[in-house]
Amino acid sequence: MYVDGSTREISASDFKKPDPLRPVQALFEFQTKGVANAQATDFLKVKVMDQITSSGLFSEVSEGPVTGGALLSITLNNIPVTDDAFSKGFVAGFTFGLAGSQVTDGYVCIARYIPNASGQAIVKKARHAIHTTVGNAAAPANSTKAENIEVAVTSMTRQIVSNVLNDLSLDDEFK
Secondary structure, three states, X not given: OEEEOOOOOOOHHHOXXXXXXXXXXXXXXXXXXXXEOHHHHHHHHHHHHHHHHHOOOEEEEEXXXXXXXXXXXXXXXXXXXXXXXXXXXXXXXXXXXXXXXXXXXXXXXXXXXXXOOOOOOEEEEEEEEEXXXXXXXXXXXXXXXXXXXXXXXXXXXXXXXXXXXXXXXXXOOOO
């Protein structure tokens, strides 16, 4: 497994901090092809909530409603990028690994921030990918090898969430 190198993590110290900081209710959901994936949500939720908290963009991060009604919803959707991944894996297996292939899973992260109950939503989007090689395939260019799927998904999530949080912080409407 390889984490694509096109989307890099942005340090929270680079985010433009609003003044004053306000509390926010934060929600996170992981989806697979647009359908909620409870197991992946449970696996990543604490990590994403910690990342939002440590971003320095909010005075308080809560899973429940907050004073002022601000709401940040982050959705991470796993979408297929490589066509017919099953047959590529089958061909690699059938040839005992001599014919290699690469399968890519794409990820789209959408952050939707609503500053108050009557506020206009600010929406930010970022994309990322994890590549998996099967059989005798070369490592994908511009990628970092991950020791396992857990490390790959955790790294990808941290990187993509940092990008939508940074984009949110740079938006003139985010005050």
